Amino acid sequence: MFIAIADDSGLGKGTSIGTARDCIENPYTLQSINLGSGEGIGHQFMERVGGELNQHTEAVMFLVNEIDSLTAMQGRSASTVTPTLCSAWVGEPLGFAYVDKNKRLPMAEHTYRLTLVCGVQPKRARSLIEAAGSGLPQRFLWFPALDLGAPELDDDVVAPEPMRWMLPGGDLERALGAGSYSVPVAASIRQQIRKERSARMRGLMHVDELDSHRNLSRLKVATALAFLDGRADVSEEDWELSGTLMAVSDATRGHVVDALHRLKVEEARDRGKTKGAEQxxxxxxxxxxxxxxxxxxxxxxxxxxxxxxxxxxxxxxxxxxxxxxxxxxxxxxxxxxxxxxxxxxxxxxxxx
Incomplete structure (x- = not known):
């Protein structure tokens, strides 16, 4: 799952990440690290010891505090960060076929978990939004750091206790040793997703390019909500609630797109003024x-x-x-x- 926390500088994009950690108390260790190159992603999971492959980590949360950092990574010569992230979002195999065997760190599909959280200032998001052809922005869920419904607080407010959470037990717990678990999804949800997919494949339904992965994104959200609720299956209620989150994501992404459009207009106006002054x-x-x-x-x-x-x-x-x-x-x-x-x-x- 990829998350973009969007708002202007100083409104709490970075604070949101720390707050989320404080909100949920769990016994599991999650490694988090700033995102680097595409090649460096594999090194956070794999290594070679005595020439043999060893997967030392199963889950990593990558962080990009400001979208300019990702823009710089994408702009490097022969950068692989975008295609690597696109593959990781759907759990595809990762790794590069280096001539030097010691540099090869292949990972099989669905043997790792990777999340990405980016802080995004709307007017700096051009490189991400305009990379729709790569499929990267479609993979993001967009949420605001600004909360217009936040209550007025003072220093006397007692901080709430964190939510104590553990992985749901049963079949999922038993499957952890084997490394995989098929999450049951309600039949009505499966039918809806398949029906829409079929209509798109037959050219009967058109969606905006930025919504091309919408149903899979929503299913990821619904699964996360089910797990947070202590269940290892996705219900119709999870799907309904995920629709609410997707609506917030759509609105936030729309705000970013609008900000970029206004910026383009301002830049065009400034160029016109400059050209006019020159003339x-x-x-x-x-x-x-x-x-x-x-x-x-x-x-x-x-x-x-x-x-x-x-x-x-x-x-x-x-x-x-x-x-x-x-x-x-x-x-x-x-x-x-x-x-x-x-x-x-x-x-x-x-x-x-």
Whole structure:
């Protein structure tokens, strides 16, 4: 399961993770570590000892405190982090076929558990949302750090006791030694998922690209709710409650998409302003050169011949920077011609 906690800086994205740890007390150890490269993911589970493969960890929660970190990872040359995460989300085999056998750390499907929690500032989420072609953003559940329904609290409020939780017993507990357990899902849920899947495969149903993994995401949520409730099977009530969470996720993701759209509009407006300012400045420059040319031509035409030094001395200050270009234009248009005097610095302009 991948979670994106979205809100502006300082609203508690990181605090949410710590609060979740405090809320649930359980006897199991969960390793958490900051996400690195795609290749590094396997090293958190596997190692080679004496040339033999050894899986030292079964479950890891990867953290990305700010989405910019994931953006940087995705931008590296030959980065494998995105395809590795996409594969891990559905429990597919992981690992790379390195020439050096000691670097190969293959993991079989469904032999590991991997979760990812990212802090996301909406206006910084472009690299994630726009990677829909890779399938990565579709795999995220989106939740806000902001809680508009939070009660007003003061220092006298007593912190609640944490929820004490253990894995459901029975068949699941007995299956842990074997490493796998098939979670029973209510027949009505299975039928709904299969019906929608069939309609999509036959082209009878279209879903938004960002919702392409929606039912599997929802089923993961429903399963988590069942486990939290102490049951190892998914009921219709779990499915109904998971729909509520999905609605929150949809709304939060919509907020992020809207923020990115507004940002694009602002950027386009700023680019337009910059371009407009450049065009105005360029037009003003042309007008100033034209005015300088008219002034210089008026002097040369009236006097027949004028020394360049005299033109520079008499030229109004607003035209001085444009006088060389103005004289060059007059020469190109054959209105005036330049004549070198006996001294190197002596130049005169004559009417052609």
């Amino acid at each position: 105005i400045a360029a037009t003003e420059e042309v007008h100033k050169v034209n005015d300088a040319e008219d002034w210089a031509w008026g002097k040369i035409k009236a006097e027949g011949s004028v020394r360049e030094g005299e033109l520079k001395r008499r030229c109004p200050s607003r035209f001085k920077d444009y006088l060389p270009e103005a004289l060059a234009r007059l020469e190109r248009d054959k209105k005036a011609k330049r004549e070198q005097g006996k001294r190197k610095d002596s130049v005169s302009w004559h009417k052609s």
